[in-house]
Amino acid sequence: MSESEPRSRHFIQQIVDADNAAGRWGHWPDGRPRVHTRFPPEPNGYLHIGHAKSILLNYGLADEFGGKFNLRFDDTNPVKEEQEYVDSIIADVRWLGARWPGARDDDPEAGVLYASDYFQQMHDWAVELIKKGKAFVCDLNAEQIREHRGTLTRPGRNSPFRDRSVQENLDLFAKMTRGEFPDGSRVLRAKIDMTSPNLNLRDPVMYRILHADHHRQGARWHVYPMYDWAHGFEDSIEGITHSICTLEFEHHRPLYDWFIDAVNEGRTADGSGPWGRTIHHPQQIEFARLNLNYTVMSKRKLLHLVKGGFVRGWDDPRMPTISGLRRRGYPPEAIREFCSRIGVAKFNGVSEVQLLEHCVRDDLNKTASRVMAVLNPIKLVIENWSAETDVIWLDAVNNPEDAAAGHRRIPFSRELFIERDDFMETPPPKYWRLFPGNEVRLRWAFLVRCTGVVRNSQGEVIEIRCTYDPATRGGDTPDGRKVKSTIHWVSAAHAAPAEVRLYDRLFLSPDPEESSAAGSEAETAALGESADPSSGAPRGSEPWLANLNPESLRVVTAMVEPCALELQVGARVQFERHGYFCVDSDSTLTRRVFNRTVALKDSWGKEQQKKA
RNA sequence: UGGGGAUUAGUGUAACGGUAGCACGACUGACUCUGGAUCAGUUAGUCAAGGUUCGAAUCCUUGAUCCCCAGCCA
Numbered sequence: 001m002s003e004s005e006p007r008s009r010h011f012i013q014q015i016v017d018a019d020n021a022a023g024r025w026g027h028w029p030d031g032r033p034r035v036h037t038r039f040p041p042e043p044n045g046y047l048h049i050g051h052a053k054s055i056l057l058n059y060g061l062a063d064e065f066g067g068k069f070n071l072r073f074d075d076t077n078p079v080k081e082e083q084e085y086v087d088s089i090i091a092d093v094r095w096l097g098a099r100w101p102g103a104r105d106d107d108p109e110a111g112v113l114y115a116s117d118y119f120q121q122m123h124d125w126a127v128e129l130i131k132k133g134k135a136f137v138c139d140l141n142a143e144q145i146r147e148h149r150g151t152l153t154r155p156g157r158n159s160p161f162r163d164r165s166v167q168e169n170l171d172l173f174a175k176m177t178r179g180e181f182p183d184g185s186r187v188l189r190a191k192i193d194m195t196s197p198n199l200n201l202r203d204p205v206m207y208r209i210l211h212a213d214h215h216r217q218g219a220r221w222h223v224y225p226m227y228d229w230a231h232g233f234e235d236s237i238e239g240i241t242h243s244i245c246t247l248e249f250e251h252h253r254p255l256y257d258w259f260i261d262a263v264n265e266g267r268t269a270d271g272s273g274p275w276g277r278t279i280h281h282p283q284q285i286e287f288a289r290l291n292l293n294y295t296v297m298s299k300r301k302l303l304h305l306v307k308g309g310f311v312r313g314w315d316d317p318r319m320p321t322i323s324g325l326r327r328r329g330y331p332p333e334a335i336r337e338f339c340s341r342i343g344v345a346k347f348n349g350v351s352e353v354q355l356l357e358h359c360v361r362d363d364l365n366k367t368a369s370r371v372m373a374v375l376n377p378i379k380l381v382i383e384n385w386s387a388e389t390d391v392i393w394l395d396a397v398n399n400p401e402d403a404a405a406g407h408r409r410i411p412f413s414r415e416l417f418i419e420r421d422d423f424m425e426t427p428p429p430k431y432w433r434l435f436p437g438n439e440v441r442l443r444w445a446f447l448v449r450c451t452g453v454v455r456n457s458q459g460e461v462i463e464i465r466c467t468y469d470p471a472t473r474g475g476d477t478p479d480g481r482k483v484k485s486t487i488h489w490v491s492a493a494h495a496a497p498a499e500v501r502l503y504d505r506l507f508l509s510p511d512p513e514e515s516s517a518a519g520s521e522a523e524t525a526a527l528g529e530s531a532d533p534s535s536g537a538p539r540g541s542e543p544w545l546a547n548l549n550p551e552s553l554r555v556v557t558a559m560v561e562p563c564a565l566e567l568q569v570g571a572r573v574q575f576e577r578h579g580y581f582c583v584d585s586d587s588t589l590t591r592r593v594f595n596r597t598v599a600l601k602d603s604w605g606k607e608q609q610k611k612a
Numbered sequence: 613u614g615g616g617g618a619u620u621a622g623u624g625u626a627a628c629g630g631u632a633g634c635a636c637g638a639c640u641g642a643c644u645c646u647g648g649a650u651c652a653g654u655u656a657g658u659c660a661a662g663g664u665u666c667g668a669a670u671c672c673u674u675g676a677u678c679c680c681c682a683g684c685c686a
Contacts, residue, residue: 008626008634042686077685142684151682153614187684197615199682208684227686248680251616286617288679293623341635343625345618348679352623355636365649372646401649432647441645475645486645577646604647 010344012285016061016242019283025241028066035067036241039093040074040115040234043085043215045299046314047092047322049335049356053290056339058244059098070238071100072113076230078214086215088314092322096332115234116216122225122233123177125263126188126206128275130169134262135206136162137172138189145187148194149202155195156202162191176209179222183209188223192258200255204228232256233263235282243282246289247348253284290342291350293510295320296544301513310548311506317584317595318506318552328503329572329582329597330356334363350511357598364572364580364597369398369405372443372488373560373575373594375500377417379492380464383451385414391491394474396444408563412445415492417559419577422487423464425453430607432484434464441486443576447472488576495559498592501584502554512547564592572597 009017019025020033028034037058041047047055062069071093075081090108102111129135138161140148150156164172173188175181188207196202206229213219235243243256260281271277291297296305297320305311305319314321317328325335338359342351391413399405418434427435434440439449446468454463471478475486560575567573572582579599586593 010625014628040686044686074686080685145684146682149682151614154682155614156682184684199615202682205684210684224684226684231686247617249686251681253616288618341624345625347618347624349624352636355624358636361648370646397645400646430647443645477645483645485647488646574646574648577648579648600646600648602647607647 011346012057012061012242012244012287012344013064015283015285016065019241020065030066032066034239034241035062035065036070036239037062037067037244038070038072038235038238038240039098040072040231041089042074042077042080043082043089044077044080045085045303047089048297048302048320049292049322049325050290050297050320051092052096052322052335053339053342054244054246055093055096055098056336057287057344059096060340061242061244067241069098069100070113070240071098071111072115072234072238074227074231074234075114075116075215076225076227078210078212078217078224081215083215088323092326095322095326096335113238114216115230116214118230118234118237119217119221119225121237122230123223125233126225126229127170127173129190129206129262130173130188131166132262132265133166133191134265135169135188135190136164137169137176138162138187138203139185140187141184145205149199150194152199158194159189159203162203173207173223176207176223177221179209179211181209183211185209190229190259190262198251198254200228200252201258204255228252228255229259232260232282232284233279236260236280239280240282243284245284245286247286247346249284250286253286256284257281286346287344288346288348290339291348292320292353292356293350294353294505294507294512296507296512298513301542301544304542305506308545310545317501317503327584328595329364329580330360331363331367331572334359337363353505360598361580361600364574366401367399368572368574368580370396370400370576371561371564371573372410372490373498373500373558373564373578373581374417374419374488374490374495375502375556375558375575375578376420377490377559378420378423378464379462380416380418380448380466380489382414382416382448382466382468384467388414390414391493394444410444410561410563411491411494412442413491413493416442416489417492417495418442418464418487418489423450423461425461433487434466434485439483441472441475441483442489443486444475445473445489446470446475447477447483490559490561492559494562496562496565496592498558498560498564498594499586500556500558500581500594500596502556502596504552504554505549506552507544507547508549509547512544558594560592560594564594567592574600 016035025034039055039058059069073086090112100111104110126135138159140159148157148159176186186209187205189203189205192201192203194202205226207223207225209222210224211222214221264278266273266275267278269278306314311318315323315327317324338356341355391411393409394412396408396410398408423434424431434450436450436452439447441447448466448468450464450466452465453461456462567583569583569585569587572580574580580597581594582597584593584595
């Protein structure tokens, strides 16, 4: 982003600009216009890249205007929510770089807010609505309520319990609250309009009876608020100015406003009058959630992948979860850049992973140290090397894009490993690597010329023979001669074997959710073998699974430069000419495990694919 | 067949009555001790039809297509 051409402002920024100009939300003590956003996850699953867009949008807005950003758990449904999810969500939001008031590095939970802390206040307001004649206790069961609701094209009918007296409603709600009724026997409903074309306004449920322990409230409550009733008040209590959510909540907005207006009815700015002071009324704004091709994003499908054993867990590097991307080696900076580039709008489109991958490469190119690793080794012997045991140490640049990254020393000796693909006995046109008679540069080392090969009894090439030019130490050519190709290598005696996990897209189809037809018979057949038989998930019942890429994970044993053994878990490097890799947490002291984060662009490989 | 929202190159996103631009992708070429990176260039778009206007992606009308809503989920 250059300062000369400022990025255009998306529609939410424009709304905030206008609000600030009008002084709509007042000012902070420091005089800046008040901007207060929040990210309100329900702790019932792991965060994914789509949530990152929302987190970064909300945090970014607060940050830009010197405002505040809250992390608040929308924990209104005890039967679905767990502490495990709370912990992972906090870690993910922090990792993305967002901070909230009271956040501390030594205590991840510091400053985190919970909707459940407002339960008493919400309950008081519910009682207030009953007193105002705007809410009633309904004895209809779930099925009956559905019947009375009508359909998209037909209006609903009033509940027979709609006209109970205020006192009766008060008594009943008090008993519900005390836990005197069984689950599902009664609900508290708002009295709005059973004929509204917006189904959400057909006397929506405010409270349901749930005899369930809450992850923070324990057994204190027997009634729990519904999203629509609760959410606006959570925002109101925290002083949120812009309550940003996704498109599907658009037709909940009238309800969001209705509930706050209902509480405010009869209230006054100075608190005079029977109901007290007016409560804050934030503005709900909806934007299009992120969709990404070649992956699935729904909680249900993600859970299915985990439970069905199609991946190794929520943080499997193939998952679009934040924890998966982190383990895969995606830097948070790259995710932030991606989210800023895809923009914010109300059009429900599908972004391309290519852009995400571009952002990852772009970041890693500048930050990742280069290392040489041979993923598919073949031995190369230098015939004119002085002696079997002679070793020299050569100087290598760690990152040509970053002088500050410094240099390292790498051992060179008579026997090396090079990439099998870097040698061909009978090269096709435009193949500039090693073949009999050809000369290539060994990165940071010498120019070598291929003199022949050694074969096994089956006639396969098992060793490549070369001579080296001692005058080219370091890779320079004093006589100015050019070689078309530079290949990477490792010294056979010094290289360390490492497990390398080569990840590819999880799905073969850009839109796995859509066409089951996209999974061709060939793909389905290919999956037949690799499908995990222990998984209880029947493939047929989930057509999108037919699009799974059977080669989304390939594991190889590579030979890596000795310096790779010093890398810490999470460290990100580039294996030259291969791609970006990071050290996986499965690593042990003696054996490193690397995840391929993303491959380098490979124009030669692409060329070959086109021919195929 | 009720209501709400949306529609600009392959994809995402600007232009807010005044030259349709940017990024990714794709394709050329240059350069290169990574067939990476970098640099230069090419490609390609206003859903449709009417109307208003000197001038329309933008305003109006009609139509098309897509998304969302009938949980005591969020």
